[in-house]
Amino acid sequence: MTDADSLSTASDSPPAVDTRSVDRHLAALGDKARDYARNARSENTQRAYDADWRQFSRWLRRQGFDPLPPDPQTVGLYLAACMEGGRGQEPVSVATLERRLSGICWHYRQLGEPLDTGDRHISTVLAGIRRAHGRPPVQKEAIFADDLRAMLAVLDNDLRGLRDKAMLAIGFAGGLRRSEIVGLDCGPDQSDDGRGWIEIFGRAETAADESATNDGGLLLTINGKTGWREVEIGRGTSPATCPIAMLETWMRLGRIAHGPLFRAIARKNGGVGAERLTDKHVARLVQKTALAAGVRGDLPEGDRKLAFSGHSLRAGLASSAQIEEAHVQRHLGHASAEMTRRYQRKRDRFRVNLTKAAGL
Structure with missing residues (x-):
């Protein structure tokens, strides 16, 4: 082989590949893909699904069953066992049972072993359970404007009270889910766990001016259950009940200018911390103030x-x-008008009278 042939052969050979670098890159991509897969569900849903899988796995171990491959007949037995209770546990509701089945199916899909819920051992058992134990959905009481005013009145005017007033007012006026309330940031791209951000337009002084045709307001950009949406909250007629005035007061006195909007307050010195509140705080706040x-x-x-x-x-x-109704549907971010109607407690009751319309 001549020197020229040797050079030609060397130039035609592929460059050496660092397999360790490739493996590290693929491992990093795998971790990122798993993170994205978990983000496909909200934190609350993911926690519930994880708990459902743990409960199902414990039941399988007690019965001597293997979790893989998924067996529709075994799952049907599990559904029946959940409704019977036992071992110190009360029977579950049909809604809880359906959620457990969803969690089990989700985990099997992540394992690459999808569960066939259309199999008769599951579908027939579930249909029988729904028929025997099904109940109308239990809805939480709606908080109306007069109720909200009374709830705001029971809160103090310290930092904690001002924060909670702003949360209640913004949650009501925005028609927000509790996770959307606590997920707000002061601006875009300010935190890793944010669910959206706020923009304030106009001045608070114009809120009491009833002659003003457009006194600005609050624009929320939210990544909610059905995707991204914008929510507009207009200013109220009085600073005492205006959601934006309450929010501005909280931000000014709490010195909130960047990052999470609603934060924990230290018990010792009453100072505002950096940690974002959890959505459980909203539920406890609504319950406490409604009762008070x-x-x-x-x-x-x-x-x-x-x-x-x-x-x-x-x-x-x-x-x-x-x-x-279309405005309400868009504001709440519902995918269908039917879902919006489920939220409208008693609003349209007896408004349409088919008895009279039929001539009686």
Whole structure:
């Protein structure tokens, strides 16, 4: 072989590949893909699905069954066992059972072993359970505007009270889910765990000017359950009930200018921390203030404690706003008008009278 042939052969050979570098890159991509897969579900849903899988796995071990491959007949037996209770556990509701089945199916898909829920051992058992144990959906009580005013009145005017007032008012006026409330940042790209951000337009002084045709407002950009959406919140007629005025007061006195909008407050010195509140705070806040304000005082005390949740604010706006349904649907970010109607507690009850329309 001549020197020229040797050079030609060397130039035609592929460059050496660092397999360790490729493996590290692929491993990093695998970790990122798993993170994206987990983000396909909300944190609450993911926690519930993980708990469902753990409960199902424990049941399988007690019965001596293997989790793989997925066996529809075994899953059907598990569904029946959940409804029977036992071992110190109460029977579950049909809604909880359906959620557990969804969690089991999700985990099997992640394992590359999809579960066939159309198999008769699952579908027939589930249909029988629904027929025997099904109940109308239990809806949380809606918080109406008068209720909200009473709830705001029971809160103090310290930092914690000002923060909670802003959360209740923004949650109601925006028709927001509790995770959307606590997920707000002061601006875009300010945190890794944010669900959206705010923009304030106009000045607070114009809020009380009823002659103003457009006094600005608050624009929320939210990554919600059905994707990205924009929510407009207009200014109120009084600073005492204006959601934006309350938010501006909280931001000014709490010195909130960057990062999470609603944060924890230290118990010792009352200072504002850097940590974002969890969505559970919203649920506890609604329940506590609704009880203190005497909302639905006609209910027994035990029922009142269970009557309210974070969704009560969302349902209250949907039920109170006397505007076209399409506007409410877009504001709440619902994929269908039917879902919006489920939130409108008693708003349209008996408005359409088919008895009279039929001539009786």
